Amino acid sequence: MQRTEPLLFTIYPNLKGRIPWIPLLTNIPTPIERLTDLERMFNLKGGQIYIKRDDKSHDVYGGNKLRKFEFIFGDVIKKKKKGVVSYGGIGTNHGLACAIVCKKLNLRCNLFLYNQPLTWMVQRSLLLFDYLGAKLHYGKTDVNTFIKTWFFQIFHPKYYFILPGGSPLFGRGTSLGTIGFIDALLELNEQIVKGIIPEPDAIFIAGGTTGTAAGLIAGCKLLGLKSIVYPVAVYKDFLANSFNTARNANKALKFLRKMDHNFIKIKVTENDFYFIKGYLGSGYAVNTVKSQNAVDTVYRLEGQKRGFHLETTYTGKAMAAMFDFLGKKENKSKIVLFWNTYNSNDLDHYVKSTEFNYQKLPNKFHKFFNNIIFQCWQITECPTEIREKCRAYLNQEYRFWKITKCSLDKTKSEKALEVLSKLIKLEDT
Numbered sequence: 001m002q003r004t005e006p007l008l009f010t011i012y013p014n015l016k017g018r019i020p021w022i023p024l025l026t027n028i029p030t031p032i033e034r035l036t037d038l039e040r041m042f043n044l045k046g047g048q049i050y051i052k053r054d055d056k057s058h059d060v061y062g063g064n065k066l067r068k069f070e071f072i073f074g075d076v077i078k079k080k081k082k083g084v085v086s087y088g089g090i091g092t093n094h095g096l097a098c099a100i101v102c103k104k105l106n107l108r109c110n111l112f113l114y115n116q117p118l119t120w121m122v123q124r125s126l127l128l129f130d131y132l133g134a135k136l137h138y139g140k141t142d143v144n145t146f147i148k149t150w151f152f153q154i155f156h157p158k159y160y161f162i163l164p165g166g167s168p169l170f171g172r173g174t175s176l177g178t179i180g181f182i183d184a185l186l187e188l189n190e191q192i193v194k195g196i197i198p199e200p201d202a203i204f205i206a207g208g209t210t211g212t213a214a215g216l217i218a219g220c221k222l223l224g225l226k227s228i229v230y231p232v233a234v235y236k237d238f239l240a241n242s243f244n245t246a247r248n249a250n251k252a253l254k255f256l257r258k259m260d261h262n263f264i265k266i267k268v269t270e271n272d273f274y275f276i277k278g279y280l281g282s283g284y285a286v287n288t289v290k291s292q293n294a295v296d297t298v299y300r301l302e303g304q305k306r307g308f309h310l311e312t313t314y315t316g317k318a319m320a321a322m323f324d325f326l327g328k329k330e331n332k333s334k335i336v337l338f339w340n341t342y343n344s345n346d347l348d349h350y351v352k353s354t355e356f357n358y359q360k361l362p363n364k365f366h367k368f369f370n371n372i373i374f375q376c377w378q379i380t381e382c383p384t385e386i387r388e389k390c391r392a393y394l395n396q397e398y399r400f401w402k403i404t405k406c407s408l409d410k411t412k413s414e415k416a417l418e419v420l421s422k423l424i425k426l427e428d429t
């Protein structure tokens, strides 16, 4: 069910009507669960581990995006735009969320995309962008793509320009997305007050454009919580750093004060949170040993039975940092919360509807599919009746042997194993 108003407006009624907002999220508040098997693995001494299930924030597409989009698309509607334009890597989750919301609101969606390491998830996203009606443009490198997007926006003023990740970039652009996560922290605080979770000592979150983390940090400061947010850099240093994070948090707080002069005057400093680096690998979306290990361990111990799955670009890296934190003696008694920013709803039926027909995409994107196969069933030509019942079919990644035992002829499964294991490149950080 969609909510009628964000907590931000309930708690600060003067903001209502002054800040654009539309209802999008369907499952608020998102649940908080205690990860006891993970606690046992770390042999905690009084410490507790929790997860904030934002992966279920929406019936179709959970994760961190729609919290931002309730405010950003509120502005799109208020400004009567005919669509949006945004950019990101060829597998961008932000772009996917844009396409889903645009379809729901009957808006046009233009996505400008640049290269990132190719995986099945990237192919899947490209197919879904097209299926959802987004118009795709290719820019190769991030800088080139940004310039192309910028030009598009100049010549198409009826399109609302959403910066990557829905966050300000180098201090420019709207703070509305960040405000979505100040609202999320108010939600967490209610759950603390209700006794669903003790006040966490540490909150771990992936930090890309850092709007998500900045909102949580600003929220903690606003409420005077003792919780320390640990954003974990999953993008290059020029973007994902503590200076930008503090700046994003302060920009959002300043905006709230502008909208309501009675809003408390506070300032976030870089000492209010703990920005973690060292888990990125050599670049954005590069898979690392630590990230893959965190994804696999959490799935085996908790995700499988609870219905969530981390991925290696964002949440795996944030979780890897949290693992190292929990491994330290001085942290064994800490209350730790992992904020899950990655969708866990099944998108497979949409993927199937695309019929894997990448030819429908603009020509420039065909090279990401031509003779590049990530799924075992594509290599083995697995019959429909077998693959439809197999857990490896359309699975999140391509290590089918991790997921189930192949029921096909041994030569076929061995061939698939050989081809796919060559594709796995893990970086040691």
Ligand SMILES: Cc1ncc(COP(=O)(O)O)c(C=O)c1O
Pocket (backbone or CB within 6 Å): 063, 064, 093, 094, 164, 165, 167, 206, 207, 208, 209, 210, 211, 212, 213, 314, 315, 341, 342, 343
């Ligand atoms: C799954 C996931 N987690 C975290 C992030 C990072 O959020 P932010 O860009 O606000 O730092 C993203 C951004 O795309 C994401 O897709």
